[in-house]
Amino acid sequence: MYPIPGVGAFTSHRILVKRDLPFHERGVPGLCIGALSRDSLALCPVSGASGASGGVAVFGQGVCDRSYPLRAGSVQNAVSMTLLPEWLERLDDARRAVARELVEGVGETCPSEVAVSLDGLLRALTPLFGGRIAGERDVVLQALRALEVALDWHAERERAEEAAGTLAQARLVRAARHHVAQHLDAPLSLDALARDLLTSRSRLCAAFRAETGESLGAYIARARVERAEQLLRVGSLSVGEVARAVGYPRASSFTVAFERIRGCSPSAWRAAGA
Numbered sequence: 053m054y055p056i057p058g059v060g061a062f063t064s065h066r067i068l069v070k071r072d073l074p075f076h077e078r079g080v081p082g083l084c085i086g087a088l089s090r091d092s093l094a095l096c097p098v099s100g101a102s103g104a105s106g107g108v109a110v111f112g113q114g115v116c117d118r119s120y121p122l123r124a125g126s127v128q129n130a131v132s133m134t135l136l137p138e139w140l141e142r143l144d145d146a147r148r149a150v151a152r153e154l155v156e157g158v159g160e161t162c163p164s165e166v167a168v169s170l171d172g173l174l175r176a177l178t179p180l181f182g183g184r185i186a187g188e189r190d191v192v193l194q195a196l197r198a199l200e201v202a203l204d205w206h207a208e209r210e211r212a213e214e215a216a217g218t219l220a221q222a223r224l225v226r227a228a229r230h231h232v233a234q235h236l237d238a239p240l241s242l243d244a245l246a247r248d249l250l251t252s253r254s255r256l257c258a259a260f261r262a263e264t265g266e267s268l269g270a271y272i273a274r275a276r277v278e279r280a281e282q283l284l285r286v287g288s289l290s291v292g293e294v295a296r297a298v299g300y301p302r303a304s305s306f307t308v309a310f311e312r313i314r315g316c317s318p319s320a321w322r323a324a325g326a
Contacts, residue, residue, distance in 0.1 A: 086132025111159020158230030
């Protein structure tokens with residue numbers, strides 16, 4: 053780990069988990085850019101597909117104090133940097149605005165061409181992933197380069213959305229996905245979600261379906277089940293505990309929702325070793 057005062061921190065680790073165990077995380081506000089194994093990526097507040105080996109993600113992080121179960125056999129490999137808000141505020145006006153959108157928006161995995169660039173910048177700083185031990189100056193320079201790649205990607209996407217007339221819709225949908233990701237452990241109605249996003253339920257639902265091809269209700273249910281699958285792999289957690297962790301006060305309601313999407317009960321899914 054390289055803590056850089058006033059800038060942030062760069063970390064890298066390669067971990068094969070030998071037995072089920074709890075993992076406690078304390079985070080600080082900032083913008084995270086990381087190349088992560090599939091199991092590590094599953095613990096991050098990001099959306100988007102990942103490959104069999106994981107992916108590169110960009111996401112905002114607030115003050116957090118959370119615990120996660122790590123399952124035996126999981127591969128927790130990661131190389132990442134977290135950039136502090138005060139450092140991001142030193143950017144020029146246009147760049148600062150884009151950085152704020154990344155911090156406040158939904159975390160996402162990057163498309164392949166962006167991922168390759170960011171992965172190379174991050175790995176170059178650590179011998180754990182084929183690079184070398186870097187000094188503070190090198191870390192700061194690479195952090196700036198990685199940030200530029202992430203900002204350019206986000207800004208270019210928004211320019212394309214603006215040209216297509218879908219920018220407002222895309223921003224609303226990204227905000228909805230971010231909100232859902234942050235509240236999977238709590239009951240979440242469409243009316244409440246719309247109120248939190250300062251829009252109407254009808255506008256939110258229409259925008260979500262137009263942008264993703266999926267209803268917002270179906271997305272929330274699927275996101276809960278996908279998170280539940282991660283937790284079900286931890287044998288020490290009961291089905292009831294998993295249900296509460298993904299927003300279902302009653303295990304019976306969780307079982308019905310799980311069966312509707314996966315075609316079997318959570319217990320059967322776990323027993324099959326899925």
